[in-house]
Amino acid sequence: MKYHNKKVLITGASSGIGEAIAYAFAKEGAFLILAARNIEELERVKCNCIGAEHVVTTFLDISDHDKVFTKMELLINEFGPIDVLVNNAGISQRSLAINTYFEVEKQMIDVNLLGTIAVTKGLLPTMITHGKAEIVVISSIMGKLGGPLRSAYAASKHGLHGFFDTLRAEHYKDGLKVLIVCPGYIKTNISINALTGTGKPQATMDEATGKGYSPEYIANKILKALKQNREEIVVAKGRERMGVVLKRFFPGLLSWIIRKAKTV
Ligand SMILES: NC(=O)c1ccc[n+]([C@@H]2O[C@H](COP(=O)([O-])OP(=O)(O)OC[C@H]3O[C@@H](n4cnc5c(N)ncnc54)[C@H](OP(=O)(O)O)[C@@H]3O)[C@@H](O)[C@H]2O)c1
Structure with missing residues (x-):
């Protein structure tokens, strides 16, 4: 098991995809540091992990950037270097x-990108x-x-590709591996927590999100992709996956299709 005793830090581990990733790494025998703002939910996830004695939880608000740096220093001092960092925490927009x-646009960039x-x-x-970090x-x-x-959400996520594609290239010589995961709809609380224009959460489950892949499905895909040293994966059903292909080879056609998408 590749991740046995490896130290894995997962942000946004209190729910959804981050929670499922925690269970997947726990099965591998990893030492887990689960981070998010909701400690009660983190403790619930910890209790559900195989080998919960090898799991710690910690408060982390990634939008509070100065405190993030201090927190990372504290974690390193307490647990030593992290082997695998899973940057999962995020919020969406409607x-x-x-x-x-x-x-709201600043908040989206402050959380998802910065x-x-x-x-x-x-x-x-x-x-x-x-x-050999990942x-x-x-x-x-x-x-x-x-x-x-999704304008600001898309901006924040596009920014991640620019930053992490660069980081992968700059630290190839140091053995750093970077896997970027592009999910389509996954059945989590993402649309419930998504911000509306005024900054209030949407508070409802989108139909498409409700019909998405399970978090467990994507977590298993991520573990597999890590073991295969993949640099980027798309985990999405037909139409969304097709969107990525069209963007690359027929951007004008995609632009025409997207103009017709629902905006309410
Ligand atoms: N579900 C989808 O359809 C979908 C599709 C594409 C991409 N994604 C991405 O997948 C990631 C996980 O989302 P999810 O679908 O699992 O949604 P989710 O169930 O709403 O989980 C979001 C996680 O992010 C954490 N989080 C939010 N703001 C944070 C902050 N300021 N500091 C620290 N943690 C914060 C939340 O924890 P706390 O509230 O406890 O802090 C929660 O654990 C996100 O980056 C999202 O953009 C999801």
Whole structure:
């Protein structure tokens, strides 16, 4: 088992995809550091992990960037270098750009992009020195193309590709592996927690999200992709997967299709 006794830090481990990733690594015998804001939910996830005695939980708000750096330092001092960082924490959006407060756009970038960069930079030097480190980044299909009601979300996820493709190249010589994951719809609380234009959560489950893949499905795909040293995977059903292909080879056609997508 590749991850037996490896130290794995998962952000956004209190729910959804992060929670399922925690269970998948726990099965492998990894030592887990589960991070998020909701400690009660983190404790629930910890209790459900195989080998819960090898799991610790910690409060982390990745939008509070200065505190993120301090927290990463504390974690390194307590547990030593992290072998695998899973950058999963994120929030989505459900609003047209024209109706979205700038504060909401800033929040999307602060969490999904700058928060992820802060966590990564806080750990990177020790990961590099320790060697053979791996970083998983949960992007989205919206990291590959843009779609209605997701302008700032798509911007934040596109930014992740720019940053982490660069990081992979810069630290190839140091043995750093970076896997970017682009999920389509996955059945989690993402649409319930998604921000509307005023910053209030949408508080309802989207039909498409409700019909998405299970979090366990994507977690298993991620573990498999890590073991195969993949650099990027798309985990999506037919139409969304086709969107990525069209964007690459027939961008004009995709643009025409997206113009016709629902915006309410
Ligand atoms: N589900 C989908 O259809 C889908 C599709 C594409 C990409 N994704 C991506 O998958 C990732 C996980 O989302 P999910 O679907 O599992 O949704 P989710 O169930 O809403 O989980 C989101 C996780 O992120 C954490 N989080 C949010 N803001 C945070 C902050 N400021 N600091 C620390 N943690 C924070 C939440 O924990 P706390 O609230 O406890 O902090 C929660 O654990 C996200 O990056 C999302 O963009 C999801």
